[in-house]
Amino acid sequence: MNGVNDVNGESGRRGRPRRPETDTRILQATVELLGESGYGALSIEAVAARAGVTRPTVYRRWPDKAHLVVDALAQTVPVAPAPDSGDLRADLHDLARGLVDRLIRTGLARIILAVHADSFGHQDLAVPLRNLYLRPRLETITDVIARAVDRGDLPPHTSPATARDLLAGPIFYRWLVSGDLTDTDVEELADTTWRALTGQEQGP
Amino acid sequence: MNGVNDVNGESGRRGRPRRPETDTRILQATVELLGESGYGALSIEAVAARAGVTRPTVYRRWPDKAHLVVDALAQTVPVAPAPDSGDLRADLHDLARGLVDRLIRTGLARIILAVHADSFGHQDLAVPLRNLYLRPRLETITDVIARAVDRGDLPPHTSPATARDLLAGPIFYRWLVSGDLTDTDVEELADTTWRALTGQEQGP
Amino acid sequence: MNGVNDVNGESGRRGRPRRPETDTRILQATVELLGESGYGALSIEAVAARAGVTRPTVYRRWPDKAHLVVDALAQTVPVAPAPDSGDLRADLHDLARGLVDRLIRTGLARIILAVHADSFGHQDLAVPLRNLYLRPRLETITDVIARAVDRGDLPPHTSPATARDLLAGPIFYRWLVSGDLTDTDVEELADTTWRALTGQEQGP
Amino acid sequence: MNGVNDVNGESGRRGRPRRPETDTRILQATVELLGESGYGALSIEAVAARAGVTRPTVYRRWPDKAHLVVDALAQTVPVAPAPDSGDLRADLHDLARGLVDRLIRTGLARIILAVHADSFGHQDLAVPLRNLYLRPRLETITDVIARAVDRGDLPPHTSPATARDLLAGPIFYRWLVSGDLTDTDVEELADTTWRALTGQEQGP
DNA sequence: ATCTAAGCGAGACGGTACGTCCTGTCTTGAG
DNA sequence: CTCAAGACAGGACGTACCGTCTCGCTTAGAT
Numbered sequence: 004m005n006g007v008n009d010v011n012g013e014s015g016r017r018g019r020p021r022r023p024e025t026d027t028r029i030l031q032a033t034v035e036l037l038g039e040s041g042y043g044a045l046s047i048e049a050v051a052a053r054a055g056v057t058r059p060t061v062y063r064r065w066p067d068k069a070h071l072v073v074d075a076l077a078q079t080v081p082v083a084p085a086p087d088s089g090d091l092r093a094d095l096h097d098l099a100r101g102l103v104d105r106l107i108r109t110g111l112a113r114i115i116l117a118v119h120a121d122s123f124g125h126q127d128l129a130v131p132l133r134n135l136y137l138r139p140r141l142e143t144i145t146d147v148i149a150r151a152v153d154r155g156d157l158p159p160h161t162s163p164a165t166a167r168d169l170l171a172g173p174i175f176y177r178w179l180v181s182g183d184l185t186d187t188d189v190e191e192l193a194d195t196t197w198r199a200l201t202g203q204e205q206g207p
Numbered sequence: 208m209n210g211v212n213d214v215n216g217e218s219g220r221r222g223r224p225r226r227p228e229t230d231t232r233i234l235q236a237t238v239e240l241l242g243e244s245g246y247g248a249l250s251i252e253a254v255a256a257r258a259g260v261t262r263p264t265v266y267r268r269w270p271d272k273a274h275l276v277v278d279a280l281a282q283t284v285p286v287a288p289a290p291d292s293g294d295l296r297a298d299l300h301d302l303a304r305g306l307v308d309r310l311i312r313t314g315l316a317r318i319i320l321a322v323h324a325d326s327f328g329h330q331d332l333a334v335p336l337r338n339l340y341l342r343p344r345l346e347t348i349t350d351v352i353a354r355a356v357d358r359g360d361l362p363p364h365t366s367p368a369t370a371r372d373l374l375a376g377p378i379f380y381r382w383l384v385s386g387d388l389t390d391t392d393v394e395e396l397a398d399t400t401w402r403a404l405t406g407q408e409q410g411p
Numbered sequence: 412m413n414g415v416n417d418v419n420g421e422s423g424r425r426g427r428p429r430r431p432e433t434d435t436r437i438l439q440a441t442v443e444l445l446g447e448s449g450y451g452a453l454s455i456e457a458v459a460a461r462a463g464v465t466r467p468t469v470y471r472r473w474p475d476k477a478h479l480v481v482d483a484l485a486q487t488v489p490v491a492p493a494p495d496s497g498d499l500r501a502d503l504h505d506l507a508r509g510l511v512d513r514l515i516r517t518g519l520a521r522i523i524l525a526v527h528a529d530s531f532g533h534q535d536l537a538v539p540l541r542n543l544y545l546r547p548r549l550e551t552i553t554d555v556i557a558r559a560v561d562r563g564d565l566p567p568h569t570s571p572a573t574a575r576d577l578l579a580g581p582i583f584y585r586w587l588v589s590g591d592l593t594d595t596d597v598e599e600l601a602d603t604t605w606r607a608l609t610g611q612e613q614g615p
Numbered sequence: 616m617n618g619v620n621d622v623n624g625e626s627g628r629r630g631r632p633r634r635p636e637t638d639t640r641i642l643q644a645t646v647e648l649l650g651e652s653g654y655g656a657l658s659i660e661a662v663a664a665r666a667g668v669t670r671p672t673v674y675r676r677w678p679d680k681a682h683l684v685v686d687a688l689a690q691t692v693p694v695a696p697a698p699d700s701g702d703l704r705a706d707l708h709d710l711a712r713g714l715v716d717r718l719i720r721t722g723l724a725r726i727i728l729a730v731h732a733d734s735f736g737h738q739d740l741a742v743p744l745r746n747l748y749l750r751p752r753l754e755t756i757t758d759v760i761a762r763a764v765d766r767g768d769l770p771p772h773t774s775p776a777t778a779r780d781l782l783a784g785p786i787f788y789r790w791l792v793s794g795d796l797t798d799t800d801v802e803e804l805a806d807t808t809w810r811a812l813t814g815q816e817q818g819p
Numbered sequence: 820a821t822c823t824a825a826g827c828g829a830g831a832c833g834g835t836a837c838g839t840c841c842t843g844t845c846t847t848g849a850g
Numbered sequence: 851c852t853c854a855a856g857a858c859a860g861g862a863c864g865t866a867c868c869g870t871c872t873c874g875c876t877t878a879g880a881t
Contacts, residue, residue, distance in 0.1 A: 018825025019877040025827085043247075043325050048867055057828050062869070110327075117324035119383060121247050123317045129386055137384055165377075165399055168384075172376030173369070175383075179323060180341055180372075182333055195369055199403030222856030223846040229858085252836055261859055266838070429852065451655070451733050456841055465854050470843070521735045527791060528729035529655050531722075537794055545792055573785070573807055576792075580784030581777075587731060587787075588749050588780075590741055603777055607811030630830030631872040637832085660862055669833055674864070 021064075028054040029061055033075040038110060042072060042117035069121050069128045072114070077135040080111060085143045091151040092197050098144055099174060099193035107178055141167060157200055170196045225268075232258040233265055237279035242314060246276060246321035273325050273332050276318070281339035284315060289347045295355040296401050302348055303378060303397035311382055345371060361404055374400045436462040437469055441483035446518060450480060450525035477529050477536045484526070485543040488519060493551045499559040500605050506552055507582060507601040515586055549575060565608055578604045633676075640666040641673055645687035650722060654684060654729035681733050681740050684726070689747040692723060697755045703763040704809050710756055711786060711805040719790055753779060769812055782808045 032053035036045050047068060051058045065071040083105060086097035106112040115136075122128040145163035152161050173192045178184045236257035240249050251272060255262045269275040287309060290301035310316040319340075326332040349367035356365050377396045382388045440461035444453050455476055459466045473479040491513060494505035514520040523544075530536040553571035560569050581600045586592045644665035648657050659680060663670045677683040695717060698709035718724040727748075734740040757775035764773050785804045790796045 017823075017879065019827080020879090021826065041325070041327075046867060047869090057830085058868090059829090059870085060827060063826080067869090113324050113327045116320055120245075120317050120321035120324060123245075123314075123386070133384070133386065141384060164381075165395065168377035168381045168396065169373075169399060169403070172378070172380030173372035174376070175380060176372045176376030177368075179379075180337070180345060182327070182337065191369065192372065195373065195403070199373070199399070202406070221848070221854070223858080225857060250836060251838085261861090262836095262838080263840090263860090264858065267857075271838090433853090449732075454841060455843090465856085466842085467844080467855090468853060471852080475843090521732050524728055525732035528653075528725050528732060531653075531725045531794070541792065541794065549792060572789075573803065576785035576789045576804065577781075577807060577811070580786070580788030581780035582784070583788060583791075584784030585776075585780045588745065588753060590735070590745065599777065600780065603781065603811070607781070607807070610814070629828075629874070631832075633831060658862060659864090669835090670862095670864080671834085671866090672832065675831075679864090 025054075025056060025060065026064065029056060029064065029071070030075045030078055033071055034079045037072065037075070037114050041110075042114050042121075045072070047071070069118060069125070070131070072118055073122075073128065073132050073136060076111075076115065076118070077131075080105075080136075082139045083143060085146045087147070087150065089154075091147075091154075091156045091201070092194075094147045094151070095170060095197050096190065096193045098147060098170060099189050102171060102174055103178075103184060103189050107175075107184060112175070112178070144170060161200065166196075166200055169199060229258075229260060229264065230268065233260060233268070233275070234279045234282055237275055238283045241276065241279070241318050245314075246272075246318050246325075249276070251275070273322060273329070274335075276322055277326075277332065277336045277340060280315075280319065280322070281335075284309075284340075286343045287347060289350045291351070291354065293358075295351075295358075295360045295405070296398075298351045298355070299374060299401050300394065300397045302351060302374060303393050306375060306378055307382075307388060307393050311388060316379070316382070348374060362406075365404065370400075370404055373403060433462075433464060433468065434472065437464060437472065437479070438483045438486055441479055442487045445480065445483070445522050449518075450522050450529070453480070455479070477526060477533070478539070480522070480526055481530075481536065481540045481544060484519075484523065485539075488513075488544075490547045491551060493554045495555070495558065497562075499555075499562075499564045499609070500602075502555045502559070503578060503605050504598065504601045506555060506578060507597050510579060510582055511586075511592060511597050515583075515592060520583070520586070552578060566610075569608065574604075574608055577607060637666075637668060637672065638676065641668060641676065641683070642687045642690055645683055646691045649684065649687070649726050653722075654680075654726050654733075657684070659683070681730060681737070682743070684730050685734075685740065685744045685748060688723075688727065688730070689743075692717075692748075694751045695755060697758045699759070699762065701766075703759075703766075703768045703813070704806075706759045706763070707782060707809050708802065708805045710759060710782065711801050714783060714786055715790075715796055715801050719787075719796060724787070724790070756782060773812065778808075778812055781811060 029050060032050045033045070036049055036053060045068060047058060047061050050071070051061050054061075061071070065074065083101050086094045086101075088094055088097070106115070118128075118132060122132055144167040148157065148161065148163040148166045151157045152159060152163075157166075170193065173196065174184070174189060177188060177192065233254060236254045237249070240253055240257060249272060251262060251265050254275070255265050258265075265275070269278065287305050290298045290305075292298055292301070310319070322332075322336060326336055348371040352361065352365065352367040352370045355361045356363060356367075361370075374397065377400065378388070378393060381392060381396065437458060440458045441453070444457055444461060453476060455466060455469050458479070459469050462469075469479070473482065491509050494502045494509075496502055496505070514523070526536075526540060530540055552575040556565065556569065556571040556574045559565045560567060560571075565574075578601065581604065582592070582597060585596060585600060641662060644662045645657070648661055648665060657680060659670060659673055662683070663673050666673075673683070677686065695713050698706045698713075700706055700709070718727070730740075730744060734744055756779040760769065760773065760775040760778045763769045764771060764775075769778075782805065785808065786796070786801060789800060789804065
């Protein structure tokens with residue numbers, strides 16, 4: 004639960020304790036620099052300088068750039084609360100807008116993509132990324148679906164995971180291949196997913 | 208149509224002409240190294256060495272790693288032919304399997320993701336990536352949809368682009384968040400999309 | 412007499428003739444750039460660019476930087492006329508001032524030093540440098556001495572070459588080790604040499 | 616006294632200390648390569664390779680080739696002891712032979728000339744060159760002169776600096792313009808200088 | 820109160836790669 | 851044959867980071 008960083012892992016209590024402020028400053032610097040220049044251009048050197056810390060101090064806590072970034076994302080990006088208006092269609096639109104506003108428009112999606120691309124095949128990175136970062140955020144969506152099933156707004160055999168992929172997948176894919184995403188696009192895609200899930204008369 | 212690399216662009220034919228073989232060797236080396244170690248770890252240095260060429264020779268043709276990789280992808284990854292069995296469901300399954308077999312299982316998807324993450328905000332890179340690489344490959348999917356609409360297998364107001372996002376989006380999204388993709392997953396997601404498009408009784 | 416450069420040496424009259432203007436422009440550019448940034452920083456590339464010519468055109472005429480510079484110096488730096496006032500002391504002062512004004516103060520001495528340092532051991536360079544550049548300039552001095560011997564102002568066994576070294580050597584040496592040379596220094600050194608040659612009462 | 620290189624200069628003793636061996640190895644390699652191919656052809660790259668060190672390690676200590684070479688000369692070329700036979704004429708011959716044997720015949724003079732040519736106008740280079748390298752070596756000569764004045768072998772108003780220039784200047788000048796120097800030349804020039812200083816019957 | 824282990828800033832170090840510049844040679848097409 | 855243009859192999863430039871290491875100093879809990 005406490006990230007990739009050991010934070011005085013089980014072993015240690017002897018010796019001078021780490022200043023907790025140092026952790027914060029490094030993560031803060033990481034987030035700032037990610038926002039300014041992206042994952043590829045991020046260097047440990049720059050993070051350390053921005054945090055007013057030396058490189059070894061960073062390496063004492065995180066083994067490399069990727070692990071550092073995962074922690075920075077996990078501890079910095081807030082998990083949005085799951086919408087619960089009682090109306091599935093409204094909730095889906097809410098979720099869709101949330102994805103766009105909090106991930107795509109802020110540039111976060113780009114960073115996460117880069118970390119993902121870097122992490123494939125590195126289990127020590129991909130696993131924490133999924134557990135720390137993704138899981139709680141994905142659950143926001145599956146919770147909404149599960150509640151709709153409970154309410155009877157969706158058929159009982161509806162798979163929350165598949166429904167989630169049906170909502171978020173097309174949005175990210177559209178963004179990826181077109182490079183842009185208008186509000187109308189998002190509305191339309193959310194509606195299409197809602198119709199697909201509920202079996203309303205066809206679109207798109 | 209001739210890539211990011213100028214290939215003796217408009218300017219003329221004066222001076223010693225470029226050896227066309229050199230282009231090929233560099234792109235070939237790029238593809239090989241991408242496959243071996245991914246986009247992040249790719250260095251121009253290594254590409255040049257593998258191609259039996261000096262670094263300046265590479266820089267004469269492509270301004271940086273990203274542009275080089277875009278060209279390498281565009282000229283190397285084959286565009287799969289659009290399936291045309293006459294049966295939409297079969298075609299969709301075919302397309303879905305194709306995405307997985309040719310992009311995800313080969314590691315290409317990971318590379319494309321990395322290039323994308325690098326390219327956002329760099330129009331000189333993102334635009335060629337979309338025009339040279341993505342567009343022809345996306346058309347394979349929209350062609351299948353358009354033909355199904357013509358045949359009357361899909362409602363006439365069906366948007367090929369949206370249908371495309373509905374098919375490919377969930378697959379990539381699932382792969383992204385779970386890190387893996389079984390054949391069953393793919394079948395199920397393709398079926399869900401088919402049902403959503405045709406309005407068959409609901410899943411998933 | 413025609414320098415290191417072949418200037419359509421004996422062999423050629425067939426084919427398109429060389430534009431003589433090109434020779435001039437290249438030498439001119441060389442002298443300018445030498446003055447601006449010295450011998451070490453001079454590049455054939457820059458010479459060609461300044462002369463509005465391509466690199467191979469330069470290489471067709473001179474095999475390398477050193478040969479080019481020797482020719483540029485020989486054809487550009489004027490040979491000062493030998494002073495002949497009838498008074499040896501005045502002539503020596505004149506020569507000394509000339510060395511300082513035309514070589515040291517203009518930066519030429521520095522360039523010649525660099526070429527010399529580069530040329531040692533390269534006979535194909537050192538020989539033309541001495542024959543084309545140095546010899547005519549050294550003769551200005553030995554001529555003055557020889558005339559003074561003829562006039563009886565100096566003992567008949569005076570060696571013009573040694574006398575020359577006794578005049579010019581200390582001046583250059585002083586400049587070399589102190590980095591600067593005041594008018595008084597020069598006067599004093601010239602006087603010392605005059606006294607040494609004529610056997611006047613001792614200094615310095 | 617400690618060269619152009621900081622050698623953990625005033626700033627302090629924090630951080631991992633430099634291996635002193637590294638300094639030595641780099642200077643050693645510099646001297647060797649200077650001897651093999653001269654100043655112009657010397658590259659930091661080659662020095663680093665020969666010293667078994669990487670380029671950045673060299674640049675950490677010296678800003679460029681010229682500074683490196685100045686230190687290499689200063690720390691490597693021994694200062695010859697001043698001759699003190701009690702006989703001025705013998706001492707002058709001794710000094711002259713020393714100049715030729717230790718500077719000209721070893722190729723050192725050529726290197727020093729090249730550094731000088733490079734250093735003019737660069738005070739940060741010319742000043743250390745004079746202070747570290749030249750000054751102690753020039754003093755060998757002026758000491759001899761000063762002692763001769765004390766002994767009464769030279770007139771009391773004799774300027775040691777001028778006398779020094781009168782001895783060394785002609786020798787270097789002769790070497791420079793003729794490219795060679797026989798033992799007889801040197802003897803003759805030293806004698807000429809001795810006569811000039813003491814006012815013996817004239818030569819040359 | 821001392822001991823001892825760790826944190827930490829500082830900076831050296833061997834490396835790899837960067838992107839640029841220049842060298843000297845070559846290949847083409849035009850004059 | 852000249853010449854402009856420009857490709858090419860090669861080599862060096864000076865810089866930026868990497869990840870590791872060795873210092874001296876500081877900060878604490880354990881003794």
